[in-house]
Structures are given as structure tokens and as C-alpha cells.
Amino acid sequence: AAASVGILDVDLCGPSIPRMLRVCRPEVHQCEAGWVPVYTDQQQNLALMSIGFLLEDPDEAVVWRGPKKTALIGQFVRDVAWGELDILLVDTPPGTSDEHLAVVENLRKHKIDGAVLVTTPQAVSTGDVRREITFCKKTGVQILGLIENMSGFVCPHCSECSNIFSKGGGEELAKLTGSEFLGSVPLDPLLTHSLEEGSNFLQAFPESATFSAINNIAQKLLLHMKDG
């Protein structure tokens, strides 16, 4: 049976997930149990909550200071009627600030399985993720693992591999900090194109190396959930 998953998008300044799942302009309705999340599919296996759904004008800037962001994230956790979920994924903006603290503080009582950290291979990126690892350690969030994204590009014309953003930095960082390395995901125009259109990449390109990479990571995480 398919798992039921919820995504909570707490990137309040740059909510991208609605577009990536092709659910741009629905409204959020209220029921007795709270705010109804937006379902991305008929079977209601994938639910989403994002500030993107609450804006009159999609181009409107959310120019909020920390306290207001913290308050809305608190509402997202308290008031959204997710129903029965196997997994709740929380997507955060970059940083170690109000949003991240709000998520940890609000979810703590509901038990957080852990955090997945995403980096690109180059040192400038892993340099920031090192600090994110410290954030997790300081706030008591278990690190489920690191993912090295944008890891190499295979030219669709000649198959030459170019390490546009370098390579291996994520794996090195995992080793350095004693975290599990979950895997690398390559740069793939087919993936970025799918995200632009909100189409399901995994359904469309199940033979691709990118699919394999993402799927392997997902399987590792599911194992963690079972054991954890």
C-alpha cells in the first residue's frame, strides 16, 4: 500500500513546493479538525501546506521578521489537520535561524525522527552545512544522513561527465563529521524540467540514473524509519 506523506513547506520567503507539485493556486479551507492541507493527488496520499496557498498575489513578498515567521510556523504545526500520516517531511530555507528553531521547538513534542541535510559538492557549500550539522547536534535533532546534490553532470549529447560544482565534498563532509552518507544525486535537466512543470519525474523517467540515486536514498531513509 502507498504511504501517506505530508510536506510542510516552511520556506516562507520562497515557497517553491506548490509549483514543483503542480498545485499553485488552491485555497486553504478550514474544517472542524483544523486547516485542511492541499492534496496533490486523487488518492490523497501526498498532502502539502505552504504559505504559497495563503497569498492573494503569488508575486507578493512576505517581508516578515523572525517573530511573525515563528508564529505562522507554530500555526502550521498546530492547526493543520494532517490526519493519519506515515511521514511528515518539513522543507526548510537555508540557515540556522527562526524557521529552523520554530520547526524544532514545535515538533519536538511530536518526536522528530531526524534531519536529512542536503549539500552541493563544493567547499563553499559544505562549509555552511558543517554549521547546519552543529545546529542539529545543539538542538538534539538526530542526523539521518547527508545528501550530495548537483553531483556531476553527464552531457546528454556525448555522455562526458563534468563536475560543475566539484565532486565528493558531501561524502567527505559525512566522513568528517561521522554522519551517514545517503548518496549523490546528479545534475539532470530532465529533473529540473519536471520540477518546473510540476510533473512526476520518478514516474516519467524510472530508468534514469537520477531516479536510481533518489530511490536509493529514499529506501535508506525508509529503513531508518523502520529501525528508528
Add this chain to the structure above:
Amino acid sequence: YVISKCSWSWFDLNGIVHVSDCPGTSSEQAGKTSACQGCPNQSLCASGAAKAPDPAIEEIKVKLATVKHKIVVLSGKGGVGKSTFSANLAHALASDASTEVALLDVDICGPSVPKIMGVEGEQVHQSGSGWSPVYVEDNLAVMSIGFLLGSPDDAVIWRGPKKNGMIKQFLRDVDWGELDYLIVDTPPGTSDEHLSVVQYLSAARIDGAVIITTPQEVSLQDVRKEIRFCQKVNLPVIGVVENMSGFECPKCKNTSQIFPPTTGGAERMCEELGLPLLGKVPLDPRIGKNCDEGKSFLSEVPDSAAALAYQGIVKISAQCEKG
């Protein structure tokens, strides 16, 4: 029934965000109306403290009177190459030895600038005239919270108010001296750091903002918000840079649009919004490599397509006063 949609707002010179129904922080009703219930700033407004302007704003105006041009680099999305651009802009401007340049990194949580400029691990010294920035060249200074952290693992887990305090100090207490250009590199978004930079520089005046994006709509979506932010706070937009604009395979020379401009890229967006497109920079592995090594990409690979694109963009950005 539908949850009432939220419509936002503007911020006043004190950096307090107003929402619809907000009576305004300087109003007699500030903090006292029914609309104020639940607003995180309610007690501040009710106490009257929100009305008084922060004295630091005037102090900063005085301190930065010796800075001719101030340019803020913004993006909506993370990872689009803002810090890379800021660093290259700084290097390019400073390539003329008679031009005094400084780069201020206000990305408090993810301070990449020290590494990109090759001065990671350097320390900031304090003197009678304030904090001394770190000099990359005689005419190129850098300031970042990165220099104040003891270890590369140190995390700055600060909420908004503390970040704002740090930014105030960077602007008020650093001894920049005479500068032709002060470039301010920001984290992605439209939040505390951005409001504080605009607020604290409100008397000193910012020439304008350069906004960085990548070609795809997922990125442009956030850039449009960034542009709205600039409009809200009366920050002129010098122009938009489209980064990661195609990749030419070094072997077969075919170009791939790894981040596809499905809605026309920055070019169409700029046309629609009447903003200048400063240029398009292609992906080049040597850019990231030089950033990692703390070297100037423009000096190391001056003949590359990316370097030429950057040079063109820098020329226009530097003319910000006319822009």
C-alpha cells in the same frame, strides 16, 4: 469556509512590519486596536517604544559619509550564486588600484565570503576607531561574521533580533575608511537581514540592488518577490543577473540548459517588469573551483565566456549612480 487570505504589508523606518488593519506603529492606536491582538509587536507598539527612530541610523549615515556607492546584492532563492557574484564584483572593481572597495557579508548563518575571498581564518581587530576589516588587497576589505567564529563548525543559531544587532554593528562600528564601493552580500529571502540593511542604511542611502537569479521559473518566482520587496522599501533595482545560464560541454561543445528557462528566463521577466537584464553568466566548473580555493575567477580565467559576461555586468553595476 475559506481561511481569510493574508495580505502583507510594508515596513516602516523602524523595521516593524505592518499588516492590513495595522493602525501603524506611529499611530496613537499602535498596539491597542483589536487588529493588534496576537501581533508579535503588540507590546512594543503599546509601550510607545516603536515610535522612536533608532539613533544608529543617523550614526551610520555619519560613519558611511566616506563611502561613495553602496550596492546590495539580493536573490530570492538560495544557491543561485549571490556570494560568488558579490566576490567577483568586488575583485573586478578593485582591479583598479585607485578604487577602494569593501565587501560586507551579512549572511549571518552561512558566511561564505571569507572562504571565497581567500581569507578564511583571519581575525578582526578592534581599535579606537572601530573594528578593522580584513584586507584581501590594499584596496579591498572584507567583513563577515565568519571572522568572529572560532571554528568552521560553529553555528550561529540566532533569531532575528540578534542578527539585526550584528548587522547594526557591522554598519556602525567597522572602520571602513574612504570607500568608492561598499558591496553588501545578503542571504536569500526577504526577512530580518534585508529589512535591517535597508533600515540602517535608510539615512546613508543605498545606490541600488543587483538581483541574482538562475533561469528557471522556480527561481524567478522568488525573484519577483524580491523585486516587490525592493519596491516596498524604495530600493532602486540596478538590474538582474541570470546565473547558471546554460552549460557548454567541454568535450562536444553542445550547450545544455541544466536549469531551463521554461518561462523565458530572466530576459522575459525583465522585459515584463521593465528592469535591466545586466547579463547572463554560463555555468563553468572553474567558477566554483576558484571560489573554493579563495581565488579570483576573473583573474584566473579572464578569457572564459563566464568571465567576459561578468566583466560586462560589473561595468554596468559600477555605473549604479547613473542607473
